[in-house]
Amino acid sequence: MNRLKRPDFIRYMNKGGKKMAGKNRMLLFTIGCTMLLLSACGGGSTTKTDDPGAAGKEAPLTPEAEAARVANSKLELSFLYPPSGTEELFMARFGEQIKKKFPQYTLKFIPRQSDNYSGLLASKEPIDIVIVSLNNTGTYLTDIGLESDISDLIKKYNYDLSRIEPSLIDIQRRIANGGIYGLPLGTGAMVFLYNKDLFDKFGVSYPRDGMTWDEVYDLTRRMTRTDGGINYKGMVFGFASVIRSNQLSAPYFDSKTGKAMFTDHNFVQTFTNVARFYKIPGMEIPNNKYSDQADQFLKDQTVAMMINTGGMVARTAEALKNWDIASLPTLQEKPGLGMQAGPDYLYITNRSAQRDAAFQVLTYIASDEYQEWMARDLAFVPALKDSKKAMQSFGAGLQGIQGKNVQAIISQPYAPLTLASPFTANANSEMNNALNAFSAGKDVNTALREAAERIDKLVEQGMKK
Template sequence: MIKTSKRARKWVLTGLTLSLLIPTLAACSTSKGKDADVKRTLRIGTMYGTKQDDSWFRQQFTDIFEITHDSNIEIEIVPAIDYSEQQFEDQSKQQEQPDPLEKVKAIMTGTNPVDVMIFDLGMLGQLVNENLLKQLDPLLKEDKIDVNDFVPTVIEGIKDQGNNFIYGLTPTFTPAALFYNKTLFTKQGVEFPKDGMSWDDVFNLAKRMKSGSGKDSVFGFTFNQWGAGDNFWDVQNFAAPLQLKMFDAKGETMTVNTPQWEAVWKSVTDLYKDHVTPHQEDMQAMYEEPAKDSIRNPFQGQLFLNNKVAMTIGNYDMINQIQQLNDNADKLKINKLDWDVVTVPFHPGHEGIGGNIYLNNLAGINANAANPDDAWEFVKFMNGKEWAKLKSRSTYEMSARKEFVKVREGMSYNLNAFMTMKPAPLLQSSAAEQKLYREKPNLDKVTELGSRAYSDVIQGKKSVKEALAQWETKGNDLLQKIKANPKGPIDGIFDDVYGGGGGISIDKQAVMEAAGEG
């Protein structure tokens, strides 16, 4: 879900922008092979929304298309999951969350299917496996649209989910890179990071960059710009390219007590134990540090921005914060950040694959579309040069077209670091895994068991090997309970396993929103 405030911040289209763009886009005003006097409806499906208010979506995607194209095309927005309907559910009962795939399939099939579907990368592979999308490669070839004009990581990420074919396109994407503090590296006499480093290379650099103690501590690395080194979600994100499985294909037997899992957990927890990554008390000390001359530092809780961390993984929009900080450094009475970026590290054997790359707002044509011609005209326009030029003004996402990807004015950094690495394979990426989780939604509880086992390692209660063995044992017990009750409540499981302890939060959405991604 995208918060309304962020939507407004990112995508407000002013009257001036429209007036400037309309003459440029007017050449696209007709759909080929269509009678200009015939009224047509183009139905566009969205993952989420409300039938009562689709103004945000229209503002982002369809307003300019309607102005610049055939006036006989009427656009209808159809949300697969309607937020407003949840307001009228019986709140006294536990509500089962809707299955996104089933909801999307419902509006893509039947007597009045949508013509275009807007979705994220996590849905692309599922729709392809269900044969619900029209392959775009022939249409791109026919209209002489060169996919080499798009950023490689975007096309490769799309092809990976489409069996090496293109079934959707997006005008923007959210990449990540390894940000590093040049001042700290120079002071420590350590060479700067470079593109194409492995995780071992980065962790070794991080250990060399750890210095000081207490309030004078400088840490070598964090997995994100916000948190300490004890977040289980960071472990999952770090391990994503390896595609390690928690259980077998039937969801009946755990598969975590292995040397591969042990190596992943040990790599991350050793950084924490050696204080190469910060602890919660380090973060708390930053928040409690008194303001200088009563001047509030809005970046106080972010160690990297305060010259306390040598390297961190950050999304593209982190540049906004760096720019704000440096523009106001004198007012805040802090040093400006001297920084640059390199590619996200890779795991040996998985060169060229990184995590933290988000392809949202993909547009595809429904294989069952009643109006495929107008559907292609819309998808083509949404991913065309004129639209890309407009979207390139965003400071939160990058244009998917290479010619509009530029270094910010007045800044200098390694732009290619954001465009090189392929997205990591998605968790639950195969059709079989997706089907298994739909049939057994309680499988999500296995991850919570892992979070609590990981917490035991962080707190020094167990070794990595002991924690994984316990996760395996208790997980197998849970999987048998899930087999007997795939969707219903399984009471007392965490009390039985870990005495009701809290564990470490693995709320992905909370982490992403805190990092500005959600």
């Protein structure tokens, strides 16, 4: 304790050079020593408590205790959910569960103001969390400068990223140049659905798990026919979604140059593999209305099989009585490999003044607790690395999903994700244009080259703005 008897310390305790009575001096000296000793022993990891009766007290907290303290703080968190723009959907999918987990938090929903958010950005209104898909991360986060690296929070709370599906974290590392901007909501996995009634009608065996694309192509040919004056199709796709989620991880754009990669070998192979289905007689799309394909499967019920995004599971359960799920078809050169995921993320923005509280929300959404609820009541595919438990109750809270082959959805590893672009939506449109040209007789290389030329001009114009 000799180090505490420094002259500067004595001068601090005797401001103005006034002499103190012995008892008072000793009392103050003892208090000072105690304070310094506690400070020295604290290691710098102290946090003030929120207990009004313990004002000024400090105590070291473990990451778990700090998380609990933050979770019990009274504060407001603001959320931006641009894809839907409705508070009702936000509350149904996230808000009600967040309120149950964090009753002290007040949740503020920010309505969508405009497509480019110019008014919102100019207002400097606080935005704690943005919920948006990977493909729209640029539009609603990075391209408008709202991104914030949460690596410090991951370290502070010892958050274990290894429990998350690896491809969902790997793509975040690429977006953030080694950092990470958000945690995933779900995988957005593609699914392979089929109408058992149509297979029964025509005496054809159902699709099975582990089929190749070639086998599914042959099955599509068998199921495409006219019967009783009704045209039946073997298969429909979310065409651009299947191309974008391809198993070869062939990207739309070169990540360095921004140029379209439609004529790259892997991309041509991907496009040809899917586009050939539309050259089967009877598989043509009237008036090129690709958006109507899901209705043909769900409402008209004249399509035997459909590959589309995971959200179609709940819609299929509502529309069809006799249906099921098979694992996605695979490529011979990539046996057993599934398609890329199509995840949504929760991002903490650089406008958040409540980063710790926002991070507690992110970790809750990625927790087993929420992921199991989400799988059960929303039929969303979990973002967990090991999602078998959550998938056991997949869709149990909804009608018509029980007893279906839901484990097929997660039976294959995900292909590595490709980076999205601000022009991804435009590229999706060009895929449909290229398909139209290919279906009309133009060779695949020419159709894709012309599509690449169009999108490159569009990108060049956009970069000049």
